[in-house]
Amino acid sequence: MSIPQPELLHLDSDETSGYPNSPLPVLIYREVLDLSSAEERADAFENMFKQHGWPPAWRYYLYDFDHFHSTAHEALGIFQGQARARLGGPNGREVMLYTGDVLVLPAGVGHASLEADDDFCMVGAYPPGQDPEIERGDPAEFAKAQARVASVNVPDTAPVGEPLKPLWEPSA
Template sequence: MKDSQPELLHLDSDEMTGYPNSPLPVLIYRQVLDTSNAEERADSFEAMFKRHGWPPAWRYHLYDFDHFHSTAHEALGIFRGQARARLGGPHGQETVLKAGDVLVLPAGVGHASVEADDDFCMVGAYPPGQEPEIERGDPAQLAAAQSRVATVALPENAPVGGPLAALWE
């Protein structure tokens, strides 16, 4: 792993659009894996996530609509292509994700693909016992979503290794 220190992105809840986001920061690890073969990179992300207690669940692209998961934290390992993603809901911040990067989304954080390469693909993983529901912002449901987010257990380790508590204090 090249750089174990992630970028931290803090996103406030958006009452206007109903996206809870999280008091915990989004973690963006850049160029975690540098193998040039996409399939090897996908396999390596899956093995790494599993080893650190985040069982891989799927390989897919990032949805092009804003959504969040109030019942699960999510790890995304980009193994092919690149995308411009919006984090935090419709009024959120944009970042570019490239093959080799890992994005760790605390429960409640909105995310969507704004623009992506045709071959863009990721490995998705969740801590054991956490099942993601795909939710869209609803201002009338914001308080309920925030309550669900607050009860999601914090995993011990980051999906790339190392204790998560120090980053998610």
């Protein structure tokens, strides 16, 4: 399977709203999987993520409120439907997510669903030892959240199988 080159989305921190985001870019891989059924895609995403060191953790939709994880990077494999999402917190940027796409969020990056198909669903995964806490942006806690984000280790491999560190150099 040939993995497409990801779109790189750089997001600035937003101290006013309390969203640290990350100097590392969000990775958006388009059309990674093109299988006939949602169940096949979900299983394939889970197998792919697990094979590359990102154990799958859940199947669910994207929350409709802005939130981030300062203690974990997150991989999202869209196996059904599509959604208009916001990345970067309340003042972030909108992106469309489609069936077959993979989104890799560095720790600290805000994300929320703005609008989604009724059947929109994803597989979520995190690198081993990284446990996500749901945080909603608190300007009074911004510096602490930013420090936690900076301490999260970058795995060697992206959940789709390519080396991650070259893509996640802060100046990439």
